[in-house]
Amino acid sequence: MQKGLVDSMIVMDYDNAFEDAIEWWERQLEDGWELHISQVSLMEMLKGIAKSPGSREKAFNDFRFRIQEIRKEGKIRRIWPITQGISKIAHSLLEQYCRRFTPPSWCERMESLICDMLIAATALKHGLFLFTENLRDFQWIDSLRVEKVDYEIEGGGEMT
Amino acid sequence: MTTDEKVELAQQMAGQLVGVVPSEWRKWCSYASRKGLKRALQLARCLQHSPSLRPGQRQSYQSIAKVIASFQVDLANLSQDDFLKVLGYATRWLFARRGTQYAERSRR
Numbered sequence: 001m002q003k004g005l006v007d008s009m010i011v012m013d014y015d016n017a018f019e020d021a022i023e024w025w026e027r028q029l030e031d032g033w034e035l036h037i038s039q040v041s042l043m044e045m046l047k048g049i050a051k052s053p054g055s056r057e058k059a060f061n062d063f064r065f066r067i068q069e070i071r072k073e074g075k076i077r078r079i080w081p082i083t084q085g086i087s088k089i090a091h092s093l094l095e096q097y098c099r100r101f102t103p104p105s106w107c108e109r110m111e112s113l114i115c116d117m118l119i120a121a122t123a124l125k126h127g128l129f130l131f132t133e134n135l136r137d138f139q140w141i142d143s144l145r146v147e148k149v150d151y152e153i154e155g156g157g158e159m160t
Numbered sequence: 161m162t163t164d165e166k167v168e169l170a171q172q173m174a175g176q177l178v179g180v181v182p183s184e185w186r187k188w189c190s191y192a193s194r195k196g197l198k199r200a201l202q203l204a205r206c207l208q209h210s211p212s213l214r215p216g217q218r219q220s221y222q223s224i225a226k227v228i229a230s231f232q233v234d235l236a237n238l239s240q241d242d243f244l245k246v247l248g249y250a251t252r253w254l255f256a257r258r259g260t261q262y263a264e265r266s267r268r
Contacts, residue, residue, distance in 0.1 A: 016258045019181045019216060026179075026215030052257050054171060059257075062175030069178055073222075 003034045003077075005123040007132035008041035008115065012048065013153055015066060020151035025075065028131075034077045035131075038122045040115050042067065042079065080122045089121035090114070093141060100140065113137075120144055161242055169234055170249030176227045177254055184220035185254065189247045197235050197243065201228055 006025075013021030028035060045063070052059035070076050080086075094117045097103070104110050116137050123130040124144060132138055135148040161169075177185075192200035204225035208218055228235070235243060 014179060017177075017180050017182055017185075017254060018258075019183065022179050022181055022219060023214060023216035026219050030215050049257070054253075058171070058175065065176055066178040069176070069223075069226075075179070075219075 001032060001034050003036065003126075003128050004028070005036045005038060005080075005119065005126075005128040005130050006041070006076075007119060007130065007134070008038075008044045009133045010131060010149060011037055011041050012045055013133075014070075015045070015063075018153050020153060021149075024149050024151055029075060035075065036078045036080060036126070036128055037076055038119045039079055039081045040118045040122070044112075044115055080126060082118055082122075083125075086118065086121045086125050089124055090117040093117045093120055097140070161238065166242060166246050167249050169231070170246045171253050173227055173231050173246075174250045174253035176230070177223050177250075179216075179219040180223050180254065181216050181220045182255065184217050185224065185251065188221070188224055189251065192247065193244050197228075197232065201225065201232065204228065 010021055010025070014025050025035070046060075049059050049063045050056055067076070067079075071079070094114065097113070097117070104113065120130065120138055120141055122128070123146075124141075130138060130144060130146040131149055132146060133149055133152070135146065138144055138146045188200060188204060191203060195203075204221045207213060207221040208225050210218065210221075213221075235246065238246060
């Protein structure tokens with residue numbers, strides 16, 4: 001059984017009913033992959049959920065319900081928390097990044113970079129393959145096994 | 161049933177649907193509007209295991225079958241007109257969350 005960690009954007013696209021993301025996810029499962037996610041991805045998604053129309057409390061409850069459902073159905077094998085070991089690896093990765101590249105000045109991009117490092121650290125710590133839509137964010141990490149998903153979401157807000 | 165109650169019911173349904181491909185949801189709604197809830201639910205239950213469908217399509221019907229079944233009593237009590245309205249509102253709610261997270265996509 002091959003084990004992979006799914007990056008936040010893919011989880012977001014699955015939850016937002018993007019056909020390509022759903023097809024990709026379900027195909028991976030059929031191909032025998034065990035898919036995992038990081039708690040960081042769920043935390044990243046909360047910001048978007050909070051902007052949902054209607055009651056915010058209901059939006060959070062619904063989101064929690066949907067995640068529980070896909071866990072129950074085995075579509076997410078495990079949600080990995082941020083542990084001391086993971087935060088140490090993430091810190092080290094961020095340090096390497098700052099040595100090699102100029103960190104982004106845009107606050108939100110820096111926030112994303114920290115999340116990316118926590119996700120990469122989770123994959124490294126648990127020996128997981130990382131699936132992402134943004135290969136460039138991770139491919140500089142030598143020890144990380146990473147692959148770009150074979151689809152691309154154009155636009156994003158349109159109903160198809 | 162008032163409009164607010166229909167919207168509320170639709171919102172509850174849409175909030176629980178996960179991994180539903182938009183085109184399959186629309187096909188299912190169209191079938192349900194023509195053949196009724198009971199037959200549409202049977203169809204979803206059948207298609208969720210159909211080997212002739214792609215994995216994403218099967219997931220869509222799996223979620224539809226599960227969620228719609230849990231609201232079957234409420235939906236069965238609606239008039240045809242109200243039933244169609246609820247499905248229409250649910251479609252809007254189902255995809256409304258896309259827009260809110262679009263900003264998050266562009267940020268990454």
